[in-house]
Amino acid sequence: MTQFAMIAGVDQWMRVAHDNTSVDVQQQTVQLAWQHKAMQDSHASSVQPAGLAFDPWCRLYHAIPEDNRIDKLLWSEKRQGSRARSLFSTSQQIYGEFAGQQQHSDLTAPMGLVVDNKGRLFIADSGNQRIVIFDLIDNQLVRCVYLDGTPIILSCDGHQVYALVSTPQHLTSTTSPSNILLKFTATLSPVEVNLQLPESIQNDLLSSVTIAADGRVFVLAGGGTESAVIWAIDGENELIEVPFACDILATPDDIIVVAGAPNADFQRFRVTPNSISRMPHLQASYYDGRGIALDPFGKVVYWSAKGLMYATVAKIHYANQGRLVCFRLDNNEMQRHWGRVFIDACLPVGTSVKLGFIVSDEQLKGPQIAASAPQNIGEYELNRPDLTPPLPSLIAVDQVSVNQKLHRRSQNRELPWSFTDEPWRTYEAPVSAPAGRYLWLVIDLYGKSHASPKLKNIRVEYPAKDLLRRLPRVFAEQGSASDFLDRYLSLLNSNFDELEQRSDERHRLLDPLSTPFTVLPWLSALLGLELDNRWPEIAQRQLIKEAMWLFKFRGTVAGLKRFIEIYLQRNITIIEHYQVRGLGGAFVGEDDAFGANSILGAGFRIGGKIGATDDAQVAISDNNLAGEEQNVTDTQTAISYLDAITLHAHKFSVIVPLVLDEEKRAVIEHILETHRPAHTVFDLCSVDSGMRIGTGLYLGMSSVVGQSSGFGQLQIGKSVLATSDVLGQAKSGTIVGNSQVGRDSRVG
Numbered sequence: 001m002t003q004f005a006m007i008a009g010v011d012q013w014m015r016v017a018h019d020n021t022s023v024d025v026q027q028q029t030v031q032l033a034w035q036h037k038a039m040q041d042s043h044a045s046s047v048q049p050a051g052l053a054f055d056p057w058c059r060l061y062h063a064i065p066e067d068n069r070i071d072k073l074l075w076s077e078k079r080q081g082s083r084a085r086s087l088f089s090t091s092q093q094i095y096g097e098f099a100g101q102q103q104h105s106d107l108t109a110p111m112g113l114v115v116d117n118k119g120r121l122f123i124a125d126s127g128n129q130r131i132v133i134f135d136l137i138d139n140q141l142v143r144c145v146y147l148d149g150t151p152i153i154l155s156c157d158g159h160q161v162y163a164l165v166s167t168p169q170h171l172t173s174t175t176s177p178s179n180i181l182l183k184f185t186a187t188l189s190p191v192e193v194n195l196q197l198p199e200s201i202q203n204d205l206l207s208s209v210t211i212a213a214d215g216r217v218f219v220l221a222g223g224g225t226e227s228a229v230i231w232a233i234d235g236e237n238e239l240i241e242v243p244f245a246c247d248i249l250a251t252p253d254d255i256i257v258v259a260g261a262p263n264a265d266f267q268r269f270r271v272t273p274n275s276i277s278r279m280p281h282l283q284a285s286y287y288d289g290r291g292i293a294l295d296p297f298g299k300v301v302y303w304s305a306k307g308l309m310y311a312t313v314a315k316i317h318y319a320n321q322g323r324l325v326c327f328r329l330d331n332n333e334m335q336r337h338w339g340r341v342f343i344d345a346c347l348p349v350g351t352s353v354k355l356g357f358i359v360s361d362e363q364l365k366g367p368q369i370a371a372s373a374p375q376n377i378g379e380y381e382l383n384r385p386d387l388t389p390p391l392p393s394l395i396a397v398d399q400v401s402v403n404q405k406l407h408r409r410s411q412n413r414e415l416p417w418s419f420t421d422e423p424w425r426t427y428e429a430p431v432s433a434p435a436g437r438y439l440w441l442v443i444d445l446y447g448k449s450h451a452s453p454k455l456k457n458i459r460v461e462y463p464a465k466d467l468l469r470r471l472p473r474v475f476a477e478q479g480s481a482s483d484f485l486d487r488y489l490s491l492l493n494s495n496f497d498e499l500e501q502r503s504d505e506r507h508r509l510l511d512p513l514s515t516p517f518t519v520l521p522w523l524s525a526l527l528g529l530e531l532d533n534r535w536p537e538i539a540q541r542q543l544i545k546e547a548m549w550l551f552k553f554r555g556t557v558a559g560l561k562r563f564i565e566i567y568l569q570r571n572i573t574i575i576e577h578y579q580v581r582g583l584g585g586a587f588v589g590e591d592d593a594f595g596a597n598s599i600l601g602a603g604f605r606i607g608g609k610i611g612a613t614d615d616a617q618v619a620i621s622d623n624n625l626a627g628e629e630q631n632v633t634d635t636q637t638a639i640s641y642l643d644a645i646t647l648h649a650h651k652f653s654v655i656v657p658l659v660l661d662e663e664k665r666a667v668i669e670h671i672l673e674t675h676r677p678a679h680t681v682f683d684l685c686s687v688d689s690g691m692r693i694g695t696g697l698y699l700g701m702s703s704v705v706g707q708s709s710g711f712g713q714l715q716i717g718k719s720v721l722a723t724s725d726v727l728g729q730a731k732s733g734t735i736v737g738n739s740q741v742g743r744d745s746r747v748g
Helices: 394-399 481-502 507-511 517-526 537-545 545-550 558-567 593-597 615-625 632-646 661-674
Strands: 005-007 017-019 022-025 030-033 035-036 052-053 062-065 069-073 110-115 120-125 130-135 140-144 150-156 162-165 178-184 206-211 218-221 229-232 245-248 255-259 264-270 275-283 287-294 300-304 307-310 316-317 320-325 340-346 352-360 377-380 425-432 438-446 454-462 573-576 650-658 682-684
Touching: 022 320, 030 320, 030 438, 035 275, 052 110, 052 287, 052 300, 062 110, 069 110, 110 150, 110 162, 120 150, 130 150, 150 206, 162 206, 178 206, 218 245, 245 287, 255 287, 255 340, 340 352, 438 454, 481 507, 507 517, 517 537, 537 545, 537 558, 545 558, 558 573, 558 650, 558 661, 650 661, 661 682
Parallel strands: 206 245, 650 682
Antiparallel strands: 005 454, 017 320, 022 030, 030 454, 035 316, 052 062, 062 069, 110 120, 120 130, 130 140, 150 162, 162 178, 206 218, 218 229, 245 255, 255 264, 264 275, 275 377, 287 300, 300 307, 320 438, 340 425, 340 454, 352 438, 573 650
């Protein structure tokens, strides 16, 4: 039976010896080392910081400290600084384009700007030593947070805001001014963050702060100097040296962007708790050196004399040649022949890869070469480095011939029913070496200044398939001619081996949890089930697995509920309207026929859908206005039957405790249209629908207690006020113990 020894993943790539190569931590690949053109002068000049921030509605806010103002630009005007409007007008005491509800004193040298996910603008009013919090929705001042120091830089994770505050000398225990890091929200008071800075930077001033997507906080110490460094305050990473850096920014994909002097490139580092890797720079032409930000789409932007500009990936130059020396691979048997090498790689035109093989039944004698880090990795913590197999000796590496070329497979990967997506292709080559238990690979990479080969993973099969045994013995006794014939037959062996594996493992095709993803449509067709490409892979597999049960209970509450839960991977609730109809209800006050629609204890309902009118009630009202006499008892009975059968018996509501986007809502509606009983109608309710008086409020069934911001947007031609949409915004209620009258709460 064929087995494989593998090298794949960043952890294993870090255990080999690198020479002029680099590792892409995100894609988990190896390529040639790279470098930039000569960077523009990175020596930071003395430039006053200035804030730059976007709100959730794509409006840009730009602080200009020397003019004591904050400019506001619409998305269409982001490249036209001349069209900016001042957010605050000091002469008329108004906020933005609307009159403010509270008086606001002048801003003095506003620097840092951030906007939280509820549309509240935080301003580091440095001259007045305070943080101004302004509601961009209601256009009113929320509150001012006064400090015992000067706020410089702000950073926000969407909810919490971090502020660097420069403290006066008389408030510190040192002989020189220092700064502290505060954490607060729009409603909670600031709390000092315990930084626990390393001893080497305890006396350096902090210049910037940023928050990564996973909540980790990074600070820049010694900004603008040659000794500037980045420090993660959780202490999980070493110091990152960034000479003359002035500002830092975390992107959603674990990348720290470092800005320096005006017109200089932005450096980038991919930082995780156990690794730091350098990435290609971002080009920032005309950068004014006063701050960077993320736009609403997560792209890095900066301000310039030409308005807002985007940072683009700078051009890099690859080395012409690099080498990998891999650790020992083991086939667990003496004098066993190794088979073929399979490499998933991307080889652009003009690039190539060659292999060399070192084979032995024993550990090689002589000094062993040491594993070396890739060119772009500054820090990486190996998991159990003591388990790394030994590398070859220096003597063996010097003597190996690295000339084995690779052949691109025409039938994708060697594994049955597996496919390789572009740009990755599988290349193979025979292990041209004597028999032996241990194998070391020496891999040379050749590229150009603008292109590099990229290796994703390596697989070496064992034992080798000996097709010479199937020929007359005379063909195996021809010395070098037999070796050539063996290598030639290995090309045919590729097809034979794949057919054999498909035959041995054809049972995998009928298991929805193990069959290749590309085979799922074929497997579902056997069951008469058509897959929806909008479904995630895990949901498609689970759907096929439970298809027979779903067909058995098709059209039932249990069947529909399970069908939707498989797609969402989340529990839902289905309520049949007849279960909550107004039969046998308790009457309060006047004995009215309409009282049967209210039930005390089981539910609470007032009227109907917003903007809608109950047809039955309208008809009865019209009859009464026309002077038609009708017996009350008969009317009550008729309405009760209408409520029980016509309005409720064939209707049901699907309650989904999620905020649904358009695609998910469309998929669920398609499921319901396809698999519900033909005589029924349904309502689809999600968290973003809110709690509606009139359609029923059932705690734990149709209502969820908690905060929700999933309100949709009005669409011209599709929205109907008071029927499908309501003007307004979601606001938090009063929180006992955390709310203050006059700040975040008011009476009346």
